[in-house]
Amino acid sequence: MLDGRSLVKRTxxxxxxxxxxxxxxxxxxAVFAPWxxxxxxxxxxxxxxxxxxxxxxxxxxxxxxxxxxxxxxVLSRILYGGRVALVVALIAxxxxxxxxxxxxxxxxYFRGWADMVISRLVDIWMAFxxxxxxxxxxxxxxxxxxxxxxxxxxxxxxxxARVVRAEAMAQGAMDYVASAQVAGRGRMxxxxxxxxxxxxxxxxxxxxxxxxxxxxVEAILSFVNLSVSTDxxxxxxxxxxxxxxxxxxxxxxxxxxxxxxxxxxSFSQLGEGLKDRFDPxxx
Amino acid sequence: MSYLRIRDLSVVLRxxxxxxxxxxxxxxxxxxxxxxxxxxxAGKSMIxxxxxxxxxxxxxxxxGSIELDGVDLLTLPPRQRRHVIGQxxxxxxxxxxxxxxxxxxxEPQITDRLVDILGWDRARARTRAAEILHDVHxxxxxxxxxxxxxxxxxxxxxxxxxASAFAAEPRLIVADEPTTALDVTVQKQILKLIFEMQxxxxxxxxxxxxDLGVVSKICQRLTxxxxxxxxEEAEVGAFxxxxxxxxxxxxxxxxxxxxxxxxxxxxxxxxxIAEARRAVAEADLRWHS
Numbered sequence: 001m002l003d004g005r006s007l008v009k010r011t012x013x014x015x016x017x018x019x020x021x022x023x024x025x026x027x028x029x030a031v032f033a034p035w036x037x038x039x040x041x042x043x044x045x046x047x048x049x050x051x052x053x054x055x056x057x058x059x060x061x062x063x064x065x066x067x068x069x070x071x072x073x074v075l076s077r078i079l080y081g082g083r084v085a086l087v088v089a090l091i092a093x094x095x096x097x098x099x100x101x102x103x104x105x106x107x108x109y110f111r112g113w114a115d116m117v118i119s120r121l122v123d124i125w126m127a128f129x130x131x132x133x134x135x136x137x138x139x140x141x142x143x144x145x146x147x148x149x150x151x152x153x154x155x156x157x158x159x160x161a162r163v164v165r166a167e168a169m170a171q172g173a174m175d176y177v178a179s180a181q182v183a184g185r186g187r188m189x190x191x192x193x194x195x196x197x198x199x200x201x202x203x204x205x206x207x208x209x210x211x212x213x214x215x216x217v218e219a220i221l222s223f224v225n226l227s228v229s230t231d232x233x234x235x236x237x238x239x240x241x242x243x244x245x246x247x248x249x250x251x252x253x254x255x256x257x258x259x260x261x262x263x264x265x266s267f268s269q270l271g272e273g274l275k276d277r278f279d280p281x282x283x
Numbered sequence: 284m285s286y287l288r289i290r291d292l293s294v295v296l297r298x299x300x301x302x303x304x305x306x307x308x309x310x311x312x313x314x315x316x317x318x319x320x321x322x323x324x325a326g327k328s329m330i331x332x333x334x335x336x337x338x339x340x341x342x343x344x345x346x347g348s349i350e351l352d353g354v355d356l357l358t359l360p361p362r363q364r365r366h367v368i369g370q371x372x373x374x375x376x377x378x379x380x381x382x383x384x385x386x387x388x389x390e391p392q393i394t395d396r397l398v399d400i401l402g403w404d405r406a407r408a409r410t411r412a413a414e415i416l417h418d419v420h421x422x423x424x425x426x427x428x429x430x431x432x433x434x435x436x437x438x439x440x441x442x443x444x445x446a447s448a449f450a451a452e453p454r455l456i457v458a459d460e461p462t463t464a465l466d467v468t469v470q471k472q473i474l475k476l477i478f479e480m481q482x483x484x485x486x487x488x489x490x491x492x493x494d495l496g497v498v499s500k501i502c503q504r505l506t507x508x509x510x511x512x513x514x515e516e517a518e519v520g521a522f523x524x525x526x527x528x529x530x531x532x533x534x535x536x537x538x539x540x541x542x543x544x545x546x547x548x549x550x551x552x553x554x555x556i557a558e559a560r561r562a563v564a565e566a567d568l569r570w571h572s
Contacts, residue, residue, distance in 0.1 A: 175382035183400065183451075186365070
């Protein structure tokens with residue numbers, strides 16, 4: 001007999017492995033970029049400009065994904081650009097999760113005036129268009145990796161605060177929280193041992209989504225030249241440059257775009273996969 | 284001398300003057316089993332929650348006193364109140380499916396109180412937890428201690444909750460419709476278990492239920508509530524022989540008879556409800572003026 005549950009589990013497992021595989025490969029590529037990258041990502045050579053990827057006529061060995069109009073190797077630039085993307089995803093994602101989840105837990109569990117202040121703040125915050133907000137912030141703070149990370153945190157903590165608040169409220173109404181209160185537990189220790197562990201899976205899923213979003217925001221900012229300095233390769237910067245030569249050399253635009261797409265997709269699927277894996281009800 | 288002594292307790296819906304409990308007075312003796320009966324919404328559970336300090340945020344105590352073992356709970360600061368309640372009282376909740384934290388193993392959920400309130404060390408608390416699980420007839424208590432709630436059946440979880448309630452030897456237990464969420468086949472075993480434990484430990488028990496049949500079997504006294512107002516308080520024997528209040532009489536008459544399943548159910552007559560409502564309205568009138 002076909003058991004529906006095992007079917008669900010198997011596809012969830014495949015999704016988890018594929019997305020974790022891509023992100024794992026990306027991490028390895030980024031960490032070991034200086035050794036893996038076939039070329040110097042910054043070296044310009046007009047004699048090798050706009051070389052096509054390896055399977056097309058006119059390709060040169062050593063330039064697997066072709067070169068851009070200044071003769072820089074696309075694969076090497078994607079690997080180095082992955083460094084920026086992953087650093088931003090990791091730092092901005094984690095910091096956003098910490099700040100947003102803390103505020104969400106406080107608002108959702110303690111309620112009262114703390115909830116009033118935090119929820120109104122979230123409402124006001126969410127009224128700003130996020131990308132414009134980020135551009136404004138960076139215009140004030142100046143470009144650079146730190147500014148990008150700070151901008152993402154400042155824009156996106158509300159996402160965590162909202163969801164975690166709702167989740168903490170739902171958990172707070174559960175009987176086991178009442179039981180803990182009857183057993184003489186303090187509010188803070190109830191929050192840490194009864195509420196937090198049950199909200200953690202939600203936070204983990206949001207965190208992986210947030211990492212994907214951070215990668216996108218970084219790409220948007222580097223697309224408009226507001227991320228790290230233009231000397232460093234970034235996916236957004238490559239897309240911006242590739243756009244100019246799309247009819248002569250499509251690969252300059254398409255490969256970083258694919259890398260970006262797969263990374264964001266993998267992050268969101270990783271979150272879903274983890275949720276299925278750790279959901280006690282499904283297991 | 285009663286162990287739990289509630290006097291003139293009024294609870295309102297926060298932000299309004301609408302009362303959910305209308306000056307309830309109630310005594311539970313030191314080893315007594317008190318049944319608390321009434322229709323849904325009569326405020327039965329509300330009383331238990333007020334005693335244990337777990338009223339929902341929307342409810343607020345506005346007057347009256349709750350004395351537990353001679354200590355007036357409502358005048359204590361919150362931290363001390365929690366400590367006193369944690370030491371002397373415990374809860375057997377209604378729904379075993381939501382009453383255990385799904386993210387924690389069984390062991391800390393039983394031992395936390397022993398460690399936090401009684402100041403035992405972990406090892407001693409663990410031994411005690413295994414012992415009390417054995418007392419509620421759970422086979423392989425060691426295995427259950429290591430389990431997560433979702434690995435246990437509903438009846439098993441309710442046993443764990445009963446064990447957990449009795450673990451710290453509280454002097455009062457509030458059982459809030461402890462069998463409502465269970466299978467009919469399991470209900471009887473769980474009821475038997477609660478009263479076996481109650482008898483062995485000599486704990487006072489406030490038993491919230493809408494099942495008069497259960498009350499007749501296990502309680503010594505009972506209190507009938509309607510609209511947050513006490514209609515009648517009586518010895519169980521006297522009550523079932525001759526209920527004094529017309530509402531109690533009607534409630535008793537409305538109990539389904541298992542002897543004749545085809546008989547029509549008797550609803551509580553309109554006139555009786557009207558009278559009960561009038562009593563509620565009069566109480567409110569006195570209170571508001």
